[in-house]
Amino acid sequence: MMKNENIIQYIYGIADNALILGQRLSELCGHGPILEVDIAMTNMALDLLGQTRSYYQYAAQLSGEEKTEDDVAFLRLEKQYRNVLLVEQPNKHFGYIITRQFFYDVFHLLLLEELQNSKDETLSAIAKKGIKEVSYHQRFSSDWIKRLGDGTAESHNKIQEAVDDLWQYTDELFHMTEDDAIALENGVGVDTATLKEKYNNRIKEVLEEASLVVPETKWFQKGGKQGIHSEHMGYLLADLQYMQRTYPNMKW
Amino acid sequence: MTIELERHIDPALIPILEEVHDPEIPVLSIMDMGVVRSARILENVVQVTITPTYSGCPAMDVLGEDIINAFAKENIEAKVSLVLSPAWTTDWITPRGRKALEKYGIAAPLDEEADKEALLGGKKIVKCPQCGSTNTKMISQFGSTACKALFQCNDCLEPFDYFKCLK
Ligand SMILES: [Zn+2]
Numbered sequence: 464m465m466k467n468e469n470i471i472q473y474i475y476g477i478a479d480n481a482l483i484l485g486q487r488l489s490e491l492c493g494h495g496p497i498l499e500v501d502i503a504m505t506n507m508a509l510d511l512l513g514q515t516r517s518y519y520q521y522a523a524q525l526s527g528e529e530k531t532e533d534d535v536a537f538l539r540l541e542k543q544y545r546n547v548l549l550v551e552q553p554n555k556h557f558g559y560i561i562t563r564q565f566f567y568d569v570f571h572l573l574l575l576e577e578l579q580n581s582k583d584e585t586l587s588a589i590a591k592k593g594i595k596e597v598s599y600h601q602r603f604s605s606d607w608i609k610r611l612g613d614g615t616a617e618s619h620n621k622i623q624e625a626v627d628d629l630w631q632y633t634d635e636l637f638h639m640t641e642d643d644a645i646a647l648e649n650g651v652g653v654d655t656a657t658l659k660e661k662y663n664n665r666i667k668e669v670l671e672e673a674s675l676v677v678p679e680t681k682w683f684q685k686g687g688k689q690g691i692h693s694e695h696m697g698y699l700l701a702d703l704q705y706m707q708r709t710y711p712n713m714k715w
Numbered sequence: 716m717t718i719e720l721e722r723h724i725d726p727a728l729i730p731i732l733e734e735v736h737d738p739e740i741p742v743l744s745i746m747d748m749g750v751v752r753s754a755r756i757l758e759n760v761v762q763v764t765i766t767p768t769y770s771g772c773p774a775m776d777v778l779g780e781d782i783i784n785a786f787a788k789e790n791i792e793a794k795v796s797l798v799l800s801p802a803w804t805t806d807w808i809t810p811r812g813r814k815a816l817e818k819y820g821i822a823a824p825l826d827e828e829a830d831k832e833a834l835l836g837g838k839k840i841v842k843c844p845q846c847g848s849t850n851t852k853m854i855s856q857f858g859s860t861a862c863k864a865l866f867q868c869n870d871c872l873e874p875f876d877y878f879k880c881l882k
Contacts, residue, residue, distance in 0.1 A: 498855065499854070499855035499856065499857065502855060502857040502858070503855075503856065503857045506857045506860075506861040509769070509771035509773075509861055510769060510770055510771050510861065511771070512771050513767070513769060513770030513771025513772065514770045514771070516770070516771075517770060517799060584718055584800075585799075587800070588718055588798075588799040588800035588802075589770075589799060591799075591800055591801075591802050592767075592770055592799050592800070592802045593770060595802065595881060595882070596769065596770060603856075
């Protein structure tokens, strides 16, 4: 039997990734290396935050309490966020930002392509809307991977370094939590474990075109889905939650 | 509610809905924009459903309030809710809406195939809304809002927005 709490947790597992990655991209507003990239990054942040709102509104409604999307976004504790470690990694340099985005976009699109078949009409509708947006994101990040990989020796080395560093966070995308399993059994959720092969193929295809190599990592990081985050998450949340924590119930 | 399969708009309500404009493109009414999915009168309250152009479109919150205010001016109570499915597409912009866009200085969306050729293939097919030349180039795939790309005309040199095709 699926309880509302299971589906709420399932929603957090998807939406928290969008929120945290959206927050990371928002940090770039006014700091992009060139105007086009600056605008593109903030537009992608806006897409992700828009999707987050739809998910959180639904989760708040399912909670049966008098909660709003803002409570869900701003008033949880670090351990209650279900995002993967990948999306909370900091904006180290542009190569990192693009690689993090690319690694997430490829997964995100595969996920939404499945989620649109969910028995849950709301999740299906959010996914269908999101597919159009995330296709753009994937195209954007893939193009930049190729440009940087095929660019100068320096850009090539830097992007390869980012690929090597961030690859260890990708395996967690395919881990199924208990709530994921319950959602799957009930026709609501996606079997993320089955997306891994397609994911690896798509990643490899783009990296090879960019003359980059997929690292042979044996050890993969995990924990975000269980609420055990890297140290970067605390700083991110301090920034994200500051206004609501300092001035409870404030509105713009 | 997230789904509104059939478009159903009570004709009596259209004149008021046409008074409401997109806050980011003031020449375009929400009817011409194609974001109104339904409008009905139920127990003396007008129930309107709208669909966002993009998930994160900041104009949607403002639009909801503007609709309520437009009906309030006629002493009619209105409620607005958001639906996500079916997802909005640029095909829902009316011919009148497309003309209004062009007149305002925004190039209207091309069909899907041509859009791809213009944005990705660098094909010169987007028409400059100032002088009508198709000798134009893309400056940035993202423009002043998520739904637009930034172009420049090679003939009259004016920069302009192109409303991207969304299918
Ligand atoms: Zn011109």
